[in-house]
Amino acid sequence: MNSKTCFIGAVEIGTSKITVLIGEYTGRELAIIGRGECSSRGVFKGMVADYKAASDATHSAVEQAEREAGERIDYVFLSQTGSHLEGFYNEAAVNVKASDNMIDQGDVRTVCELAKAKELPVGRAVVHNIRRPFRVDGRLVPGNPENLVGQRLDVGYWTVHGQEQRLADNIHVIRGFNLEVRELVLASLASGHMVTSPEERQHGVLAIDIGGGTTDFVLYRDGAPHTTGVVPVGGSHLTNDLSIGLRLTEGQAEKLKLRFGRAGIITKDKAQKVWLDGNFAIGDRQFPQLAIEQITSARIWELLEVVKKKLGSSFSPQTCASGVVLTGGTAKLAGIAETAAKVFGVPAHLGEAPTWISENLRDPSYHTALGLLYYGVNAKAEKTKSPRRRGGLLESVTRLFAQS
């Protein structure tokens, strides 16, 4: 183990489950060496409602992961979700200063600062400033526009912000275990980064992560996140609907959902019934399959409709050529891809982790934690690379001679 090796914890505090993955990062490679899971407590719709319960559950998962890894976490990448997260778009344009119309670093910095300079309401804090591609005289520039020639430089930022108290609650849960939160990553960005390929993102793709209490989505266009959002509805609502509709306890409803729930109706026979437990024990009873499918499919259809409505004009089948990718625990519901395809009018499929992810981590419920690690590490690598390019030793020496 070299001196640069660090152990990064990816923590997803979900409504139904808390997942912790530990990655051993050497500066070049990332290896996942530990995993911890725990049923979530004290978390409601992705937000910490009971600090003590949420802390205990999270710390238990962290300890489990550290035991499996045999190492201590150095710092944490924490996923962030919840209905308090909102986003807005703001853009700015500058006229290129140079007489030869060549864009320099100053132009880029100025236009970026202008585009981000939007005041937030009191009590809100920025989680992400996601830059959309530059435009030079209306022409799309996927990369850095520096040294290109043009008269006008445009850029827009999708700013995700959330309630400061809610963000602090999540951070303090991790700090309660004396761990530093190094990166706060939107859950939709983490899972979307994991289940979509760069080509899909370039062509346009909508990634929807349906969790237990929330549904996070991110729409990619031109290779970059275009719009993100959170809907405070998830798999637990399906369970709740079944519980009310069929007069069941939460546990029984959850069991029925997992065994017989569908995102579409395929049962024609109204008399077709399914057993609650199937063991014919006392208390075991039958329920109409059609009723189960009607309840779950209606809720899923509604959920996807809400997502589509939230996307508004940002989404259109023409700008989302790669279709919809579904992930998260509720994405395992049968027939959900077909329903999504019908709702959005584009092809839809279940997201899969890249092939180099080991088999025991390929379940959709791990996509967010995996994405946290890879997204966070890439962001970290970019941050450490940039200053070196700008202020390396050679440049310092050159500047020294230039001054003298």
Next chain:
Amino acid sequence: MSPDNTNVPSTRSWRDISQPVKSRAMSRGGRVRLVLAAARSLAFGLLVAGVAWGCWTVFEALQHDGQPKSAAAKTGPLKTPELVRSHDGVLDNAWLVRTLRLPAGISLIELDLANLRERLLADRQVLTAGLTRHFPDRLTVQITERMPIARVRVKESGEERDFLVAGDGVVYLGSGYDVGILRTLPWLDGLRLARDGTGFRASVDLDPVARLLVAAQYSAPHLYRTWQTVSLARLVLDRELEVTNGQGVTVVFNAKGEFFPQLARLDFVLERRDRLQMAGTMRIDLSLGREVPFTIEPSPAVEAKSVAARAPTPPATLTFQLRTKREL
């Protein structure tokens, strides 16, 4: 999204949220980690401090002409060495200063103690010597001295010189002794000397002589005071010592036996002689155990002789047998 599209927010960001939490908001595991982290920080701090101290020490040492500045090097010039002698010793501080011959202004650390010890032991009066440094500027010297049991006159290069003889056979000049005390020491006659370094050493074992003289000195001091010569002429062959006093009495001691009974018999014989008022040179042989033959040569009173060494008196012609004490 690719990470290069994300810039650090310029407005209030989640990074502005204070992360530390109070101890009560931490779980037990968190508190344990906190303590461990603090311990690690402390250990690291100590390590850094240790390294810094080490660097500073090396730097300080280099500042002083490239030589480490020890506590000893910080000392000033040495004070006069102190002599710690055994209770019966006669050597004094002046002798010590003379013998050590220390250069002025020398510091304690510069002393070569082994060499100084050699210098002290070169004086054959010194039996053992120990030197101890007491920083910053004191040197103490512990010595034990040889005690003289007799005197001997040695003719060397045609010149006669008087030496003292210690019980271990070492012959030395001696210094610091009271002249009056030295005059009470008997002379040794017939002693063969051998060269020993720069001095002399008795070639025979002087242990019987030492035992006799010590016994006489402490058991019969009135006899010892009159003894002038102890002859070793017959020591090797007959294991006999011949003592002559200043009153013309020659006594033969058995060197193999105990001296205390022999001295008692001598005292008895001399007392009887005085009581019987028998005058003349006398020879008493104590080497035969309970039988003490003695001869008396009737002659005028023996004149007192000088303290100078002289040959033993020749034996008398008359012989008496001292059978028992009762008969006498």
